[in-house]
Amino acid sequence: MAQRTALVTGGTGGIGTAIVRYLAGQGHRVATNYRNAAKAEAWRKQMADEGIDVFMVEADVSDPAACEAMARTIEEKLGPIDILVNNAGITRDTTFHKMSYQQWNDVVNTNLNACFNVTRPVIESMRARKWGRIVQISSINGQKGQYGQANYAAAKAGMHGFTISLAQENAKFGVTVNTVSPGYVGTDMVMAVPEEVREKIVAQIPVGRLGKPEEIAHAVAFFTTDEAAWITGANLAINGGHYMGW
Ligand code: CAA
Numbered sequence: 016m017a018q019r020t021a022l023v024t025g026g027t028g029g030i031g032t033a034i035v036r037y038l039a040g041q042g043h044r045v046a047t048n049y050r051n052a053a054k055a056e057a058w059r060k061q062m063a064d065e066g067i068d069v070f071m072v073e074a075d076v077s078d079p080a081a082c083e084a085m086a087r088t089i090e091e092k093l094g095p096i097d098i099l100v101n102n103a104g105i106t107r108d109t110t111f112h113k114m115s116y117q118q119w120n121d122v123v124n125t126n127l128n129a130c131f132n133v134t135r136p137v138i139e140s141m142r143a144r145k146w147g148r149i150v151q152i153s154s155i156n157g158q159k160g161q162y163g164q165a166n167y168a169a170a171k172a173g174m175h176g177f178t179i180s181l182a183q184e185n186a187k188f189g190v191t192v193n194t195v196s197p198g199y200v201g202t203d204m205v206m207a208v209p210e211e212v213r214e215k216i217v218a219q220i221p222v223g224r225l226g227k228p229e230e231i232a233h234a235v236a237f238f239t240t241d242e243a244a245w246i247t248g249a250n251l252a253i254n255g256g257h258y259m260g261w
Contacts, residue, residue: 021044
């Protein structure tokens with residue numbers, strides 16, 4: 016398999032870590048961003064102990080200038096970015112009638128506007144080099160909506176709108192753009208949902224359990240292969256049967 020340069024945003028998170036591990040395991044050079052230096056250093060050390068060398072750049076994905084600088088720094092250090100996984104995301108769950116503008120804006124900025132901020136500085140180089148793989152990590156809740164997540168569901172649904180437009184614009188340039196929509200995976204984000212609420216959600220999952228981060232990473236890695244060149248604009252649901260769109 017060709018060794019490529021990959022940027023996984025939010026690599027230190029639950030699903031992000033699994034994606035970083037998977038892509039590094041395939042021999043790719045992997046970079047990620049971070050915001051909290053202490054957390055990032057502990058994570059980098061954990062990865063290094065596993066034999067995984069991750070290039071880390073301080074950048075908030077909601078900040079366009081920081082993302083532009085991050086892309087240039089990664090290019091200088093690892094070479095042009097071939098694989099981009101827009102994975103960084105946050106929740107600010109509350110019912111809409113109680114939601115503040117800040118809770119709305121934080122989620123839209125970090126989950127959706129980040130797709131512009133991070134992808135814009137890398138797309139021209141992918142087009143020029145006639146090869147690229149972009150994967151958005153959306154959510155089951157962008158597909159079906161979720162009580163308490165008007166901000167998150169709107170941003171996650173928007174990510175797939177971004178995917179299908181970019182897929183059309185960049186197909187001729189060897190750049191595929193796809194979405195992976197995970198269901199409820201056993202990460203800190205999902206474990207922060209109050210236990211009694213979470214138990215009711217898990218009871219709705221036909222497979223009968225939360226997902227594992229590796230189960231998401233496997234699919235993301237699939238989209239980044241040479242063999243997946245004819246798959247573009249897809250939205251792959253990985254949710255234990257929780258929501259079956261078609
Ligand atoms: N459908 C119908 N009613 C619901 C409901 C649902 N799904 N969920 C809660 N309710 C009801 C409750 O039963 C309660 O009713 P009563 O007042 O009659 O008792 C009422 O809503 C509570 O409403 P509040 O306005 O008081 O709710 P709140 O402001 O306290 O917010 C909440 C509650 C934050 C929405 C909480 O229920 C919650 O955290 N829900 C889970 C949200 C969720 O799934 N988040 C996903 C996070 S993980 C993630 O996002 C990753 C991913 O991509 C999957």
